[in-house]
Amino acid sequence: MLDLVSLLCLLGGVLLLMILSVIDLKTFLLPNIYVAPFALLAPLFHFTTNFYYLDPQGIILGGSLGFLILYVIRAAGNKYYGQDSLGLGDVKLLGAGGLWLGYEGVLMAMTLGAFAGLIHGLIYAVIIKIKTGNPLNIRRLIIPAGPGFAIGIVLVGGWLYQGHVMAIIYDLLP
Numbered sequence: 001m002l003d004l005v006s007l008l009c010l011l012g013g014v015l016l017l018m019i020l021s022v023i024d025l026k027t028f029l030l031p032n033i034y035v036a037p038f039a040l041l042a043p044l045f046h047f048t049t050n051f052y053y054l055d056p057q058g059i060i061l062g063g064s065l066g067f068l069i070l071y072v073i074r075a076a077g078n079k080y081y082g083q084d085s086l087g088l089g090d091v092k093l094l095g096a097g098g099l100w101l102g103y104e105g106v107l108m109a110m111t112l113g114a115f116a117g118l119i120h121g122l123i124y125a126v127i128i129k130i131k132t133g134n135p136l137n138i139r140r141l142i143i144p145a146g147p148g149f150a151i152g153i154v155l156v157g158g159w160l161y162q163g164h165v166m167a168i169i170y171d172l173l174p
Contacts, residue, residue, distance in 0.1 A: 002050075006168070007165065010165065012037070018150070020150060024089070030146045038096045045100070053161065062098035062100075062101055062103045063098040063106075065103045065106060065107070066097050067092070070094045074086040090146055093146055094113075105156045109155070110152060111152070112151065113145075113149035114148065115152075117148030117149075120143055120147065120148060124143055
């Protein structure tokens with residue numbers, strides 16, 4: 001029974017990340033109404049796995065580290081650019097991701113997410129150049145960061161929890 005709940009937590013987390021990504025691509029916002037449930041599913045998942053993957057201390061450390069690192073990056077970017085360079089929704093999303101992944105996982109998700117964002121930004125810049133004919137300018141390119149971070153969280157989570165998911169699916173088969 002708890003295995004099924006843990007699987008539903010994982011599926012709910014991925015669904016919420018997909019919803020958040022679509023919203024961020026359209027509005028440049030990551031609403032708390034979706035970030036909060038994503039964050040709350042993490043401790044429930046770890047509880048249902050009897051804290052096999054992360055203990056409570058690891059959950060708190062991962063969430064804190066994900067939040068604090070991105071908050072510092074945001075503060076530095078805001079100071080440098082004189083405007084919001086990264087939204088608080090992105091900061092909260094990485095904090096929630098840290099609850100799922102722990103401190104090592106959230107650092108990897110942040111790195112993969114930044115790389116995914118870079119690829120997204122370059123593709124977007126080329127498309128804009130093709131559409132407008134203007135020179136390629138990536139210095140002031142504005143793209144949402146949430147989808148990249150969501151990709152990083154899903155990739156690291158998939159790597160961490162693949163055995164758990166496969167065991168549950170195997171147990172459900174007749």
